[in-house]
Amino acid sequence: MPDAYLVLSYGGPNKPEDVVPFLRNATKGKGIPDERLEQVGEHYYMFGGKSPINELNDELVEHLRDELARRGNNTRVAIGNRNWEPYGNDVIKALYDDGARDILALATSAYQSYSSCRQYREDIARWMGELDLPDLTIRKVRPFWGTEGFFKAILTAVSEGLSKAAEGSRLIFVTHSIPTAMDEASGTDHELTYEKQHHALAGRVATELGVSEWDMAYCSRSGSPRTPWLEPDICDHLEELHEQGVTNVVLAPIGFISDHMEVLYDLDTEAKAKAEELGMGFVRADTVGVDPDFISQLADLLENPGETFCSETCCWAGPKSPEFPAI
Structure with a gap:
């Protein structure tokens, strides 16, 4: 030990x-x-x-x-x-x-x-x-991300968030955006990438809760606007949903384990203000805390870490990024 x-x-x-x-x-x-x-x-x-x-x-x-x-x-x-x-x-x-x-x-x-x-x-x-x-x-x-305890905690938070919202509210899972090149190089052997990890967990939660329509959106992008990042941005996505006639949303911040700055500013401040501007009902589910x-x-x-240690080849920054020594 x-x-x-x-x-x-x-x-x-x-x-x-x-x-x-x-x-x-x-x-x-x-x-x-x-x-x-x-x-x-x-x-x-x-x-x-x-x-x-x-x-x-x-x-x-x-x-x-x-x-x-x-x-x-x-x-x-x-x-x-x-x-x-x-x-x-x-x-x-x-x-x-x-x-x-x-x-x-x-x-x-x-x-x-x-x-x-x-x-x-x-x-x-x-x-x-x-x-x-x-x-x-x-x-x-x-x-x-793929553990049972994390799934159960996310499930509880999302279920409680939905219970506070109007019936038929659109469920939007939200996480931190990253450059698309970083996403493509992520994961073990770059198969189940960062984006796919989120979709896998979100899909499992939605299925368990009987939610057939849900979305994935991103927040907190930074850096050069010329660099492609994972999309859609949450505020842009709220506008798209509004145009489709969606009137109520529940945001589930599954990319964050606690209510730190990305949650407080990007979701509770910016996204909430955008929803209010559009006249949409807004509920933000808890983080797992x-x-x-x-x-x-x-x-x-x-x-019991077992075989859960990181492999040497996982999660590079991207094909053009320098490789630094890692444990």
């Missing part, structure tokens, strides 16, 4: 002064000036300059510790981030100094793509190289 578990996440600012430094980290190497980062940061400033992701991750880790302890497993569980404090490399060093030599990592991203999977593996490889700890082993559990089925599933993955 590993002597420590490391939950990996994206990170986010805790106060207004953190916003631009955080965005510098998140866009490192892209040459984006601070003036542009200030504009991008308006999403955070609207909510007091603070992302909810850090507190939500702390809550997740607390529930995960409790579930493991209930099973008699008191292995340490720590949280480390890619782009903000506590940084993953600092957490790894602290765990090592406390005696950990075998760490099992689990990212909070449910699906397989470069940014949500392989990039974390590259982060770990880079951190281990910087720390130069030859007797340390770190493995990473594969994303959990700390649903007991979800927490239990994460504990199962940590205790």
